[in-house]
Amino acid sequence: MSSLASKPVPASRWSQYYQLTKPRVVQLIVFCAVIGMALAVPGWPTTQQWRQMLAGSAGIWLVAAAAAAFNCLVEQHIDAKMKRTAWRATAKGELSRLQALVFSAVLCSLGMALLYFEVNALTMWLTLATFVGYAVVYTVLLKPLTPQNIVIGGASGAMPPVLGWAAVRAEVGYEAWLMCLIIFLWTPPHFWALALYRAQEYAKAGLPMLPVTHGNEYTRLQVLLYTWVLLAATLLPFLTGMSGVLYLVAALVLGLRFCQLAWRLWRQYSDELARSIFRFSIWHLSLLFAALLLDHYLKPYWT
Structure with missing residues (x-):
C-alpha cells in the first residue's frame, strides 16, 4: 500500500506539451513585447490597435513557445544530464522527438499565420527570424561551440520589444532598438549567474559555458562588468527623451542594486549569492519595463 502511495503520478499529456513551451520564459518574452506595443502608441490604444496588440501577443506567444519546444527537442539528451531540466517530458522520454517536432511546427505555423493575417508581414518576418536565431543559430550552432553563445545568441532573445513595436506601427523606431539593447546587455549577467552555480552540470553535459571554459573568477568579473x-x-531612454523621471529613478535604483550584488559576487563567491542574482535579474528586467510603461502613461501629466 505504501509503495503504491509513493509512486509518482505521471503528468497528463497536455501538461507534458505545455511544459515544453517553457511558460515562465515565454511569459517574460510576451510581457516585453507588450511593453513595446504600448510604447509604440503615443496615447491610449484605439480599438483597432487593441486588436493588433491582442493578435500580436498571441502570435508572438505561439512562436516563442514553438522555439522553446524545438529547443527541448534538440537538447533532449543534454537536458537528461542536468538536474534543472531532467524533468522535461522530452528528457524523460515521455514525448518522442517526432511528437515534439510536430508540436513545435504546429505552434510556429499558427503563430506565423496569425501575425501575417491579423497583424502585419513585417512582424511575421521579424518573429520568424527570431525563431531561427534562437532555435537554430543559438541552440544548434552556438551553444555547443563557444562560451560566448549567450552573448551572440542573446540578440534573438532581445527582440520582443522590437516585435511588439512592429506589430502596432508596421515599422521599427529607435525606441524599440533601445529596449532591445537593454535586454541584450541584461542577458549575459542574468544567464551567467545561473551558469555559475550550475557549472558542474554544464560540464557534465559537455556544454562550453563560460564558467566551464574560463573559470568561476573570470565569469564573476564578466557579470560585474556587464551590470x-x-x-x-x-x-538611454531618459537621455533620448523616450521616458521621464519616474523611469530614470527606477533604472538607477534597480541598476545600482544589480551592480552591488555583482560586486559582492565578484569579491566573495557563493552559490546562494549567484542564485540571488539570478532571481533578482528577472525582477530587474520586469520592473524596469513596467516602469517604462508606467512612465509612458504618466509622463504627459508631468510635462
Missing part, C-alpha cells in the same frame, strides 16, 4: 554597462544602457 555596469547595462546600467549605462538603461539610462
Whole structure:
C-alpha cells in the first residue's frame, strides 16, 4: 500500500506539451513585447490597435513557445544530464522527438499565420527570424561551440520589444532598438549567474559555458562588468527623451542594486549569492519595463 502511495503520478499529456513551451520564459518574452506595443502608441490604444496588440501577443506567444519546444527537442539528451531540466517530458522520454517536432511546427505555423493575417508581414518576418536565431543559430550552432553563445545568441532573445513595436506601427523606431539593447546587455549577467552555480552540470553535459571554459573568477568579473554597462544602457531612454523621471529613478535604483550584488559576487563567491542574482535579474528586467510603461502613461501629466 505504501509503495503504491509513493509512486509518482505521471503528468497528463497536455501538461507534458505545455511544459515544453517553457511558460515562465515565454511569459517574460510576451510581457516585453507588450511593453513595446504600448510604447509604440503615443496615447491610449484605439480599438483597432487593441486588436493588433491582442493578435500580436498571441502570435508572438505561439512562436516563442514553438522555439522553446524545438529547443527541448534538440537538447533532449543534454537536458537528461542536468538536474534543472531532467524533468522535461522530452528528457524523460515521455514525448518522442517526432511528437515534439510536430508540436513545435504546429505552434510556429499558427503563430506565423496569425501575425501575417491579423497583424502585419513585417512582424511575421521579424518573429520568424527570431525563431531561427534562437532555435537554430543559438541552440544548434552556438551553444555547443563557444562560451560566448549567450552573448551572440542573446540578440534573438532581445527582440520582443522590437516585435511588439512592429506589430502596432508596421515599422521599427529607435525606441524599440533601445529596449532591445537593454535586454541584450541584461542577458549575459542574468544567464551567467545561473551558469555559475550550475557549472558542474554544464560540464557534465559537455556544454562550453563560460564558467566551464574560463573559470568561476573570470565569469564573476564578466557579470560585474556587464551590470555596469547595462546600467549605462538603461539610462538611454531618459537621455533620448523616450521616458521621464519616474523611469530614470527606477533604472538607477534597480541598476545600482544589480551592480552591488555583482560586486559582492565578484569579491566573495557563493552559490546562494549567484542564485540571488539570478532571481533578482528577472525582477530587474520586469520592473524596469513596467516602469517604462508606467512612465509612458504618466509622463504627459508631468510635462
